[in-house]
Amino acid sequence: MTGRPRRLRALVSAATGLALATAGLAALSTAGAPASYASDNGQSLRPAMGWSTWSFVRRTPTEAAVKAQADAMASSGLSAHGFVYINLDDFWQKCDSNGFVVDSYGRWAVDTAKFPDGIKALADYVHSKGLKFGFYVTPGIAKNAVTKNTPIEGTSYHAKDIADTTKTEKNYNCKNMYYLDYSKPGAQDFVNSWARQFASWGVDYLKIDGVGAADIPDVQAWDTALRATGRPINFALSNNLPVADATTWKKLANSWRTQGDVECYCGPGPNGSGYPLTDWSHVSSRFTTAATWQQYAGPGGWNDLDSLEIGNGDKAGLTADQRRSAFTLWSMASSPLLLGTDLTALDATDKAMLTNDRLIAVDQDGVAAARIVSSGVNQVWRKREANGDYVVALFNTGTSGSSTVSVNWSQVGFSGSARVTDLWSGADLGNVSGSYSATLRPGETRLIRARPASSPAxxxxxxxxxxxxxxxxxxxxxxxxxxxxxxxxxxxxxxxxxxxxxxxxxxxxxxxxxxxxxxxxxxxxxxxxxxxxxxxxxxxxxxxxxxxxxxxxxxxxxxxxxxxxxxxxxxxxxxxxxxxxxxxx
Incomplete structure (x- = not known):
């Protein structure tokens, strides 16, 4: 097979079925749309669903706050619809004037003022709720590790042996992170030791942030290290990764952020915290990136549009129409559905959105939709599922004025007529011939399932x-x-x-x-x-x-x-x- 490398993908169909059943979504159809070279670590055969601390809790995560969100995830019923990850993002670490405080092996130390019982105890609590625990790291090695020349666990090497002190890694908290020189023995061992620690704590999902093209060696090292732990860990990359390296991200990870933060940082608190969490411009800009990245999504690797800011009503920064449009876009893109809102104060309207299994099924079908109409404020997206159905989303992305959005069935991929179902309401719209159109308010969407009348392939x-x-x-x-x-x-x-x-x-x-x-x-x-x-x-x-x-x-x-x-x-x-x-x- 000269020129055609092999990668065995054994038992993927069985694993996919298990993943859907576990999420309570056994009725979903399997994937049937373009994909590309995907990670074979067996994780995220469907997009991850859950919650992250960053949008609402942001820079002040605590053990109590994370437990409260886990409690709310379970008691609200969201977990029964597939939302299972509780992800602790940045600011769990302890800092001093030189950057991150480190343990005896040069790894970040936990801020025990915020997490008095430690991370493992928190993960155990999350697991006791039937949920999964996510965690956070950035590439490199801390300045304090190099200054102290801490040993690398299980080796004769030390921090100074593997650090490139001429270059500083991107970090959003304590800063002071040096690049790792992977040509030096001990560099992979350092990452391995960190991955083993995370696995021993019960981490199920790891986000590595601040990743760019220069960090491909780090992503490779973490992929190797996570596999070596023997623990199933969903591996996510962030943020605003270059699309030029899309095939590399897909080979090594299970999701990758396609754009900068969805948060507007326009709240009244420190560093723009508090409500609103986002605004329509930060959401609507994702239509273009979702179209650009569409070809790279598929089982095992997903285009991550960032947190979904639904749960707290209008005060999150979006109208109800805009929130439905955001959920529709995320689902059509088969993006991870990671909520950023306060689950302890769920709005009734938003809870109904988030527990709409028809929308969740569109996200979890494992097919990333393509954009087929983009004209001013009018957009139409489509995906074909394995059973021959077409899912079609129509959007008015404007902020003022209604607009009539239309699409011909030939543009969608078939001819004649189709039985149409409105997926937001569940209403049977009957047989529709030739084309479909809807007059939409600013920020409104219409999501339909079209089953062609002619025998589908x-x-x-x-x-x-x-x-x-x-x-x-x-x-x-x-x-x-x-x-x-x-x-x-x-x-x-x-x-x-x-x-x-x-x-x-x-x-x-x-x-x-x-x-x-x-x-x-x-x-x-x-x-x-x-x-x-x-x-x-x-x-x-x-x-x-x-x-x-x-x-x-x-x-x-x-x-x-x-x-x-x-x-x-x-x-x-x-x-x-x-x-x-x-x-x-």
Whole structure:
């Protein structure tokens, strides 16, 4: 398989189903839209849901405050709808005039005035509520560790051996963080020791903040360290990461902030704390970044639009229409849903928004929507789910004046008519032919599910089928569907096989999606139930391994289960195979 690295993604489908069931969302459809090279650490097969201290608690987190939010998450019923993370962000550390106070191994010390029982006890409390605990760190090593030349746990090395004191890392609290020099022995061991400490405390989610392109070695080190702990830890990157390195973030982490903070820092308290937490300009600017980053989201790695400021009514800084629009955008983007509001004072209107399982299902379907209309204040987004349904969001992003937003079904991806459901209200809007439109107030949204009246294609992901020895499921190229694609062995006779179900006997249309990044044809015999239906079918070059094409043919199928096999006829093997769509009259 020269030029095509392999990455086995075993048992992803089973794990995905388990993740959804655990979140109380077993009825959701599985992913069926473009994704890219994703982390294979087994975490965040669906976007994380929970709460973070930063927006509301901000610089004054305490043990009591975090426990109160955990209590409210459980008692409010939000956890039953999938909101399970309680994430302690920055300012848990103790500082002196030289920066972070450190422990005997050079790691940040906990501010015991804020957390008298320590972080492990807090994590244990969160876990006792049936929730998960998140934590926070930034790259580098503290100045105090270098000044004291603290030893690196389990090694003969010390802080001065691994610090690059010519460069200072970005940090938002105590500052005074030096870069780590990963060419020096002991640097990875230092990060490993920190990761082991966090794992021993019961951390389930780790946010590493202040990350930029220069910190890729740190992200790699933390990815390695977290895996080595043996504890499942969701790995999140922040903030405003460069999209030029998107494939790197996706390979190493489970989410990445696509923009700066959603908070407006315009409240009356110190450093702009207090209400309002945000404003519409900080939310609406995320439409463009969500569109730019869309192609990189998929199971195992998500575009993070930052905290969702819903829960405290209008005083959070958004009108009810704007809050619904924010939730709609976050869900269409399949962004993590991490609330930033005060859960101990939930507004009834907002609680109804947050417990709308139809909206949550859109976020958790694992498909990042694409923007198909952007005209002034009018925007339309769409995603296609694996069962053939289309989810469509219409927005008026303006701050004054109503606007009529329209979209043709052909723009969405189908023709004819569709059964339409309003996902915010649950209302059945009946059959709608040709197009859909809505007149929206400023900041208002309309979110619909459209089920085409014509028989939708049923999608069979190649990675859920079978393949001959030497084949792998890979995810190292862009724009595939589901969780990966099948990369057969380079050999005559190498095959991939699908089992497809026909509602009735008769002809059906099969559309096979493939990529061939070479200039050499990769012909294959196509068989149905052991009978050749297309001998030596051509699969020519598609320009790159990131570019996919369709091969469509009409074949006879039996009622019920049928086997469709693609068998290579040359030593180059078959093209990469993404999925098979089945359509019957």
């Amino acid at each position: 049923v999608r069979y992901e190649a990675e859920n089928g079978t393949w001959s020895t030497g084949g792998t499921v890979d995810s190292n190229h862009l724009n595939f569907s589901g969780t990966g694609f099948v990369n057969t062995a380079n050999a005559v006779g190498a095959y991939a096989q699908f089992t497809v179900d026909a509602a009735a006997a008769g002809n059906a249309t099969l559309t096979l999606r493939y990529a061939n990044g070479t200039t050499t044809d990769r012909p294959a015999d196509l068989t149905v139930n052991g009978t050749v239906v297309s001998a030596g079918r051509s699969f020519p070059g598609t320009g790159s391994w990131d570019t996919w094409a369709d091969a469509t043919l009409t074949v006879p199928l039996n009622a019920g289960a049928n086997t469709f096999r693609v068998t290579a006829t040359t030593a180059n093997g078959a093209a990469n195979l993404d999925y098979l769509d089945l359509t019957q009259p």
